Amino acid sequence: MLATHIRHRRWKSVALTTAAVLVGLTAPALTASPAAATTTEYDDTYYADAIGKTGTALKDSLHEIISDQTKISYSAVWNALKATDQDPNNSSNVILLYSGVSRSKSLNGGDTGDWNREHTWAKSHGDFGEAIGPGTDLHHLRPADVQVNSIRGNKDFDNGGSSVTNGGGSLTDSDSFEPRDADKGDVARMILYMAVRYEGDDGWADLEPNEKVNNGSAPYMGKLSVLKQWNDEDPPSAFEERRNEVIYDTYQHNRNPFIDHPEWVESIW
Numbered sequence: 001m002l003a004t005h006i007r008h009r010r011w012k013s014v015a016l017t018t019a020a021v022l023v024g025l026t027a028p029a030l031t032a033s034p035a036a037a038t039t040t041e042y043d044d045t046y047y048a049d050a051i052g053k054t055g056t057a058l059k060d061s062l063h064e065i066i067s068d069q070t071k072i073s074y075s076a077v078w079n080a081l082k083a084t085d086q087d088p089n090n091s092s093n094v095i096l097l098y099s100g101v102s103r104s105k106s107l108n109g110g111d112t113g114d115w116n117r118e119h120t121w122a123k124s125h126g127d128f129g130e131a132i133g134p135g136t137d138l139h140h141l142r143p144a145d146v147q148v149n150s151i152r153g154n155k156d157f158d159n160g161g162s163s164v165t166n167g168g169g170s171l172t173d174s175d176s177f178e179p180r181d182a183d184k185g186d187v188a189r190m191i192l193y194m195a196v197r198y199e200g201d202d203g204w205a206d207l208e209p210n211e212k213v214n215n216g217s218a219p220y221m222g223k224l225s226v227l228k229q230w231n232d233e234d235p236p237s238a239f240e241e242r243r244n245e246v247i248y249d250t251y252q253h254n255r256n257p258f259i260d261h262p263e264w265v266e267s268i269w
């Protein structure tokens, strides 16, 4: 069902691109047309209580829905990431966030040339660490190159900076990090998932996006306006959609609503 749906969208995209060429238009590398649903497959079931709601009511409803989940240990995250982030062209490898590099699943660790577990919502922002909870939530954990992960550190997200070494086109400056284009929307949707999932009612901090950088240990992540732009510029890919399915089917049994309905970002924020 999912594969059929993705094929259909690709076909539409090709048709639109062809039409644009025929009338002499050139498309920019990144377009910012408003985000649209990638699937309505779960609207009658998983999202039934949220459908028709907007703004805070939508956020509250989604919080109730996605908070019903299985949780895994931080050590179990290693093997989970080998499944969720598997290279579609090489089942022995994972694709690394920020750099886009395909690397052997067996090179997980802490040395140069290894990949490790990147907390896209930096664990110091709200100080949730690696205990079972937000620190082990697969919806924002990704394999990343050890050194690129270290350069990202706990910086907020924003546009600009100089090139990150082996970062695949990612940029950074003293107070922010800009992922390569193909990961911009992924990052936005991961951060906003965390904001809805964690509302301060389960012993963890209420995580929220804001317009700042240098958030430090405060439970905030910036910049919201940039994340909204990235959500539009980089819509969910087949890789991101598959990842959501694997987390839902195999591990946590909850979904990232913004991968299914990227337009809900604009509705809530």
Ligand SMILES: [Ca+2]
Pocket (backbone or CB within 6 Å): 181, 182, 183, 184, 185, 186, 234, 235, 236, 237, 240
């Ligand atoms: Ca993407």
Ligand SMILES: [Ca+2]
Pocket (backbone or CB within 6 Å): 194, 195, 196, 197, 198, 199, 200, 206, 207, 208
């Ligand atoms: Ca929150």
